[in-house]
Amino acid sequence: MSVTTESGRDRARFTAAVLGPDTAPVPTPIGIRVARGVVVGVTSYMLCLATARGEERFLFERVTTFWRGGEVGSEDLRVGDDAVVRCSRDGRLVAERVWVQLARATGVIVDRQGDAVVIDPGHGRQRRSVVLPYRTSGRIAVRHPRLVPGHVFDAVGVWRDGEVWAARPATTQPPYPLRAAPHRPPVRTYTNTLNGIATWYDPSWGRSTHLDPRALATGAAYPALDRESHTPGCDARTPCVPLPQLSVGARLSLRNDCTRETGVLDVLGCAASDSWLCDLCPTCGGQGAGRVACLTLASFVAFGGSPEEGCFNATVTVATGEG
């Protein structure tokens, strides 16, 4: 399912007409391995989800794993939960991994109230309150030692009562506040294939995922969005990866360096908070620092990423029609 606007699709068509078909490759559909919806029934051997396609059932096998702020069993799934399912390669019926109530908070800390911090995601989105429960606060504090306004925060957790309950950190916080972050040194030459890390965001914020078309949207938010062709509110900085300037509707090829899955993604919006961070991804020992794209949750799972880890090493290619 795609939430690319008509304008975005037209832009890709027009770009291809002027600069050649390589500049706007056909986006890869999400495939049948990923499903998302609301849990309507769960037993020890089967999960029943209400999705946009109707009611879907997924069987559990011995290897099926469940995540809800940590590794849990099938008995911890409740009716009404938002669930993301990755099916096994053999068939759509068998669930390989199920994530429940998955949430992520990326942004700059604007306030601290007791054991909660308020996060500004940075591109006109609503501020979110992130609770740091005692159980996980130690783990969060190891990689986020400065929980004070002005510093960057990125953690994966679960939705509970409209708040994000942080479960594990998704990055190592830079030691300086956001406004003192160093500039990227000037780059002399441009290469259209760039290494970095890909992260994820949830465009539907975990609400009504069986009705909202954004819940299974394919695409990515992009950290180097052109300012003048975008609505105001994208307060992105120059990202530390020398990414070319693009607009909503552009297409980029992405490769998961850990699983070697490849595909083409639509640029859906601004990834302001991802342009602020210049971090590494320890998932499979990659060397590329800096965030190249922020995939939608469905695309991230379809590319073989583990949302609880927050990132994977990625190679992004943007055909700019030069040469």
Add this chain to the structure above:
Amino acid sequence: MPAELMQTVEAAREVQLPLLAALLALGAVAKLTPRSSGSGLAVLVPERLRIPSTVAVGLLEAVLAGGLLVASGLLGEGTRALAAAVFAGSTAVLLLVRRRAPEAGCGCFGGLSREPVGWRTLTRAGLLSAAALATLGLAPTGGSVLTSFTWTHAAVLGTELLVLAALSPELRILATRILRREPCELRRHPAGRARRRLHRSEVWRTNRPTLLSSEPEDQWRHGCWRFLRHDGLRHGRRVDVVFAVRSGGNRNTAVRAVVLDRESQDVLASYGVVSTRPLPGPPRKLPAPRRAARQEAGLRAGAEAERTLHEAVENRSGDPWKDPEAGRPV
């Protein structure tokens, strides 16, 4: 001590006043610009005091710069002593910064001083402190030194500027920022500039009658290219006219356009695209007559030689060649 040497020493002392004032003013401007806190003294103070401390140091430097230029008498002496103390104090602060945060810059010139504090920065602060001390007891102000500037002053100032340049890591960063232009894919490309370039182009003039409005309906960016889509009418059919304007590069080939039918989405016309196929070369210049004659003679001689060789090969007996009809040797 000879009089000339005394004069040079005096000029060297005097020239420190405008030099220190200029350096302090530059430092103040750099510190008062946004995003300059996060290095130097700011590293040593708590988070909430970082911006106030940077602004306070910037203001102090601005006051000192003004004082060195205009203040005379007791006030002038006080300003010079304070400047010397500030430079000496900054040397101590830099030593502390180096110990506490080895990767932090000195922040002397705001965002430009991001290189870690090294011996060059420390030496510079020490030298400037000494220079401020040397100005104690001088009668003229910085402003009056500037009005009565001599060649001796200029020579001392030039030498000192060279020494300071060697001790300043900021110059390299400044040169990098000014000289290194990022590739067009990464640069910001203002829409206004792209539109001016479009309106000056032949492609725009050719397509202008097709357009329904000179304002674009949509615009977007793809690498070096900025796209502008206009509504148009061509032979009674609604069309989309898409212009692409390149940032940088050759001005003559920087604008392209395609006209697409809105219903069928077919490309009806394309403008400004340079063919990638090799074009036939320009006609060659004819050689000069004398050279042409020589070349032709050479060709003829070659043909004659080939003919005689051919005949020799065919006539292996070595008898003189006879005309088969007349029976006489040729």
